Amino acid sequence: MSSARPEPLSLTSALVRLTREKPVTQADLDMAALFTLDALANSLAGRNSAPGRILLKWFDGNSAANVAPDPGRMAFLLGGLCHILETDDLHRESVVHPGCVVVPAAYALAAKYGKGGRELLTAILHGFEAAARVGMAVGPEHYRIWHNTATCGPFGAAMAAAALLDLDDEAAINALGNAGSQSSGLWQFLETGAMTKHLHAGHAAEAGVRAGELAALGFTGPARILEGEKGFFRAACPDADPDAVTRNPDAPWQLVRTSIKPWPSCxxxxxxxxxxxxxxxxxxxxxxxxxxxxxxxxxxxxxxxxxxxxxxxxxxxxxxxxxxxxxxxxxxxxxxxxxxxxxxxxxxxxxxxxxxxxxxxxxxxxxxxxxxxxxxxxxxxxxxxxxxxxTNAKGDPEAPLSKQDMIAKAKMLLTHGKVAEPDRLIDAILDMATGGETPALNLF
Structure with a gap:
């Protein structure tokens, strides 16, 4: 008598399991706080730019007075602002800028649902992991046409959302499936220098938030969004490496393998x-x-x-x-x-x-x-x-910026963004790693 062989896990199922089984140390939280500081400083600095002023005008014109902002729209705004000045982080192996997608999504949800700083930072570790691992699997041909931050970012935003919304594994898989189905973002804007790249980061952040919130209500998504016959890899990744999604599960968090930019350019x-x-x-x-x-x-x-x-x-x-x-x-x-x-x-x-x-x-x-x-x-x-x-550039994990370098960079960005009392905000963001609350941001 033969028994039925259990169906193998989908890649998103395996990614959820891998991410949630990774231990989080105090050093990981400390590093996540620095990356959160970098991303939020980029968002606040991005306000002082032509595209940033357009995004703020759009957001303000569509916001009701005395009503807390919708986290999806807030994630879109912060993500778009974060990616404007070309000073946000980069994960090399995936060619993804995780911070401009994951941090806005996680911050918007933590602010709405009153999550503490350590909860927010843990969710950000989860989000970086998912975005980077999917990015490492798409293959180099994908990057010739598709902007990896835009296409892989939604998976990271959804994974962060799943943590902050306390989704069980099944709901988290639904969230990643629906976030991945919204993956989009083409390089065509480079020919004219259009503002589209900022839209990419904002959309990816919002897509993950929406997918997470819907999954919390029971909205289902495709478990095999990555490897399915009509999934992401088949559609947009001619030389995909699916095994990269779960390769080296015991490696350090992908956040600590992410580079920080010292200069405001690609x-x-x-x-x-x-x-x-x-x-x-x-x-x-x-x-x-x-x-x-x-x-x-x-x-x-x-x-x-x-x-x-x-x-x-x-x-x-x-x-x-x-x-x-x-x-x-x-x-x-x-x-x-x-x-x-x-x-x-x-x-x-x-x-x-x-x-x-x-x-x-x-x-x-x-x-x-x-x-x-x-x-x-x-x-x-x-x-x-x-x-x-x-062999590597300044700010890579092999040639890292010091903590003081990163604080100095954040202060430069916050000053560029005309933030009052930047030192106080820097301290509040870094204090999240040791139990501090998620700080409020004043965007207007």
């Missing part, structure tokens, strides 16, 4: 900026004028070329997605800050940027996405060459 430009700052110091030390530079060669990986090969940058936003401008700015500007991508800096850097040649080269091409590196070579008119290379 992460693909950061190895180049990092190397460029080293070369600027060497040129200054040796008394070499930038006028003596005949050519600059940037060697990197294919994804950096796909997204950031932009010889002429006509706006701040295009400059943030230009390897050519970024290396010129690193060599010319004393600090690669917001001003380094502005109109004056673009004019100052244009001549040097025109001398830049970018190309795909190993070992950086083969090492991507586990490692995001590159080399910059400067050829002087005399024939002398100088070069600097990075």
């Amino acid at each position: 992460r693909h430009t950061h190895p180049t900026i990092d190397a460029g700052e080293e070369l600027r110091a060497r040129l200054t030390r040796d008394g070499v004028s930038l006028d003596q530079i005949a050519e600059i060669v940037v060697e990197t990986y294919q994804a950096a070329l796909d997204v950031c090969d932009r010889p002429v940058a006509a706006s701040d936003y295009e400059a943030k997605f230009s390897l050519q401008h970024s290396i010129a700015a690193a060599l010319i500007c004393e600090q690669v800050n917001f001003d380094a991508f502005g109109e004056k800096a673009r004019a100052d850097c244009a001549g040097l940027a025109a001398k830049v040649r970018v190309l795909r080269a190993d070992p950086w091409a083969s090492a991507y996405p586990a490692s995001w590196g590159g080399r910059v070579t400067i050829r002087l008119a005399s024939g002398e060459t100088l070069h600097a290379e990075r």
